[in-house]
Amino acid sequence: KKQEDKIIIPVKKISKKIKSKIKSKFPGSEFIKADFKKRDIKKTYKDILINKIDKKNLNCLPSSYDIIGDIIIIKIPETVKSYKKEIGNALLKTHKNINTVLEKSDIHKGEFRTQDLDHLAGEKKKETLYKENNAVFKLDVEKVYFSVRLASERKRIYKQVKPGENILVMFSGIAVYPIVISKNSNAESITAIEKNPAAQEYAEKNLKLNRTKNIKLYLGDVRDVIPELDKKFDRILMPLPKTGENFLDLALSVSKKGTIIHFYDFEHETEFDKGKQKVKEACKESGINCKIIDLVACGQYAPGKYRICIDFKII
Numbered sequence: 001k002k003q004e005d006k007i008i009i010p011v012k013k014i015s016k017k018i019k020s021k022i023k024s025k026f027p028g029s030e031f032i033k034a035d036f037k038k039r040d041i042k043k044t045y046k047d048i049l050i051n052k053i054d055k056k057n058l059n060c061l062p063s064s065y066d067i068i069g070d071i072i073i074i075k076i077p078e079t080v081k082s083y084k085k086e087i088g089n090a091l092l093k094t095h096k097n098i099n100t101v102l103e104k105s106d107i108h109k110g111e112f113r114t115q116d117l118d119h120l121a122g123e124k125k126k127e128t129l130y131k132e133n134n135a136v137f138k139l140d141v142e143k144v145y146f147s148v149r150l151a152s153e154r155k156r157i158y159k160q161v162k163p164g165e166n167i168l169v170m171f172s173g174i175a176v177y178p179i180v181i182s183k184n185s186n187a188e189s190i191t192a193i194e195k196n197p198a199a200q201e202y203a204e205k206n207l208k209l210n211r212t213k214n215i216k217l218y219l220g221d222v223r224d225v226i227p228e229l230d231k232k233f234d235r236i237l238m239p240l241p242k243t244g245e246n247f248l249d250l251a252l253s254v255s256k257k258g259t260i261i262h263f264y265d266f267e268h269e270t271e272f273d274k275g276k277q278k279v280k281e282a283c284k285e286s287g288i289n290c291k292i293i294d295l296v297a298c299g300q301y302a303p304g305k306y307r308i309c310i311d312f313k314i315i
């Protein structure tokens, strides 16, 4: 704590030897007696479970979970599954703004990249309101894909957008990329395409919630919608890391000289170059020249495995 022109640093008992070492390193310092206010250390959900779960199993409790609006989504390891209700209730107790705790049993799957979620504690609901990057989103966490972990990646993208750009967001989900870009840049237009009708319904609601004026949504398969657009874009986003490479030809078909494409991919940390190779091969097959501008790792999804984004420019 600060006292007049001095800073007081708390130390417990220390030996004479250490005292003299500190004094010689910081001439002018002195040892005094002082009172410090006891600070409240926030209890974690694990603290609540200390007396309810044996020590061995306590160490198996997950340290991380996702918070989307007022919902917590947690994956519970097999070894502590029998305590799942206690875990849910402890999470509710230690997070004042959380109303619901859900358990995820699987990873995102299927064409719509959704996940099954079971109710663990609190209000029985799956819809929530989530805020990020000056925007707000309504979503059902089970019916649509959504990741809070990509908030800073979305910021990285909108920071690159120049005034007047025409942007295409393939695989747009609940319109998180289009809305975050619209709210934080001076893009001319944003075209968004999504196949999951539930995600598209939320996207429509989210456009209204955020009062955006420059986003046009299309419901359908990018393979059907893009050829009908009759438009070339300045920037194209491809946030479908699982099978995105199958759509590179399509993105390239609506690109022009100077277009920047953000291609997402999943790769092992030792094989990031494979992602670059996918881009180079697709460009070669389409007879297009490109220059890779950047490769960023934007989230780990398994030990050693990352979601990466390759930014490349058509030249």
Ligand SMILES: C[S@@+](CC[C@H](N)C(=O)[O-])C[C@H]1O[C@@H](n2cnc3c(N)ncnc32)[C@H](O)[C@@H]1O
Pocket: 111, 112, 113, 145, 146, 147, 150, 170, 171, 172, 173, 174, 175, 176, 177, 193, 194, 195, 196, 199, 220, 221, 222, 223, 239, 240, 241
């Ligand atoms: C990984 S999610 C990303 C969603 C959103 N961009 C986000 O970041 O929250 C991929 C999305 O692409 C959609 N999708 C998958 N294949 C598609 C296709 N062929 N045409 C249009 N959308 C597709 C899925 O339904 C899903 O919502």
